[in-house]
Amino acid sequence: MGEGLIAPKNKSYDVVIVGGAMLGSAVAWFLSDNPDFDGSILVVERDPTYEFTSTVHTNSCMRQQFSNEINVRISQFAAEFVKNFREFMGNDERVPDVPLHSYGYMYLADNEAFAQVLRENQKLQAACGAGTKFMTRDEIKRDYPFYQLDDIVGANHNLVDEGYFEGSTLFDWWKRSAREQGAEYIANEVVGMAKNPAGTRVESVTLKSGDVIACGSVVNASGPRAVLTSRMAGIEIPVEPRKRYTFIFSAEQPLDRDLPLTIDPSGVHMRSDGTYYLAGCPPDDDPAVDYDDFVQDFSIWEEKAWPVIATRVPQFEAIKLINSWAGHYAYNTLDQNAILGPHSEVENFIFVNGFSGHGFQQSPAMGRGTSEWITYGEYRSLDLTPFHYDRIAQNRPFLEKAVI
Template sequence: MATFQSPAHVAYDVVIIGGAMLGSATAFWLTRDPGFAGRVLVVERDPSYEFAATSHSNSCIRQQYSTELNVRISQFGAEFVQDLPRFMGPDERLPKLRIRNFGYLYLAATEAGAEVLRDNQAMQARLGAGTRLLTPTEIAAEYPFIEVDDLLLGSLNTRDEGYFDGITVFDWFRRKAREGGVEYVANEVVAINRAGGVVNSVALATGEVISCGQVVNAAGTRGGAVAAMAGLSIPVAPRKRFTWIISTATPLARDLPLTVDPSGVHMRQDGKSTYMIGGHADHDPDVDPDDFDMDHAIWMDKIWPAIATRIPAFEAVRVLREWVGHYDYNRFDRNAITGPHPELPNFIFLNGFSGHGLQQSPAMGRAVAEWLVHGGYRSLDMTPFHIDRLIAGRPYVERAII
């Protein structure tokens, strides 16, 4: 942990708690809004980001969601990632990034699963996504190394779906935010003070009490704890997600899409002859945000049998690397929680992304910045993600969670 720093000022218009992908995206978009000239502080407890969900992400993007809003968010994300100079420039330093479009391939082995894929594909196609439904015979023709005997249907999109360099996007969010005047400090918010139905200040671990106009909870897996400091509750907590990089004696004949098996295990191309495998235990409890212990049994008991059954070439593999990351998991409906709390209108949520925060950060950061500056949305309407739905018991369910 880095040595904590004290802020340069005692008052800020916006304090963002958490400086990883979503917090930095919000900070960046604030600097791009001509209607905003305020002072912004980003408080990050671990500026190395060693254990941030951003750093442990598999860094993929997809349009195959079950809700229209998530599709539109991802479509903007793909546009943003592939044209940083337009959105962040003019600046000759900005890289020209591309999405490695190996695509996502969802597999269904039950009629209920197939019906979900049909419903999702119809909606995605209406919004301009390139998703195709594939019969088992068609899957086998395109990907002859996949075992299809138990399958009923697949859905595949290879346009604006696949790997992108999320860490480079993150680095540029932070760099551009700083260059735009945002102040980042290594510190930790230890208390949130309320008065008259608003947040009026935050207390830092170094002892300072910082006055603020608005607060953004972008604390990732610690978002529930930050909300509790403000006297609020959200059903968001860390859940472990396991990743392995493997190699095979004989590489597959073509790039492997991010293939979502009915078992819940997923696998995709990584390098030329390496593959990334991901999954979680059947018992999937909330965990402590500092718990990154590997469960070595899960590979032998669940993951390897699943991938070897689906792709027989994976019967003989070598594990090169493995790690544990966390989802900031929303138990209510597995979708983001954004917007203000009705009891505390200057406390803004940016939590509970359940594994798709990295790819949604361009659109979500832009939306939160719009809300902070204008009190409403100017681009995509994110009100379906507001916490009002939780209070009313009205889920906005995302069915395509990996």
């Protein structure tokens, strides 16, 4: 057996989850916590330090500001889950409260066409019970006088259950609790899969340690590496690693109130982050990158992020970069939305992939829904079928206008 690899205790499991980071652990916990599921769970994680996972590089943001009702509902459940975390975790006294910092998103529009899209989105969000308000430039200036708004015609803003949360706490407790409830986590790697003669089921997975494990279902929770896992079952999916940059900075003159997560028309976003501020953006040239490429390009800070930050908030002309990192989005090139549920032919191959930066806020609903699908063969909470694989096979995008 290879160095550091751990063999599974058994030769057969009802569910094998490939990837034990946020989404894999969400599935493991919701399954192990479901009283109607009495099967065995194996979680195979290639990097038990999680050092290079999207989970560790996340900014833990949460918003209801989507253009599609199901995406709004998914985030509303996330807010409910975070605010009642201990209760969802069985009122375990060890489980801490998880803060939800509701600074809101400030989605700025610099032209009337986009402002109209925001107005339409606001109507849908309000119909779902979200607290989104459309604000005129004067209203933004009244509530947040630090913005420079000469080019802005309006914005959407929501101060209810929208902002950021301590997602790492959910992740840690999902892992711990899933183990306590019987899920087995091993440091190993799935390197192959064998299907039945008809090609309709994955019968076993082969691990890097050489172990061959029979399985009832396989869950692909491999983050940016999702297609490497699906190819073992002969399946292509449009998910690739895209690099995203995060910057932590301090201000010589801090603002006198919280900075909402501000989405500038340039694509740069920024928000309060404790005593500091956080900013991020995609590169202008945004290709797929190597799975192990986390090299930072500091010109993005100097030439893109900082100039926008200082222009939008003149008080941020004097700021100091404290920390920065590059992480990977599991980027769905078809429509930047999740790929979920079973494959249309390999019926026991289950997707939890392609979240394109929405994975943390969507993990409670997706973990719950995947648990329901595996246990009952249907969704019993939110209908997540719009995210199913069949749209990938049909090249039928699931349209979401509010992708950041």
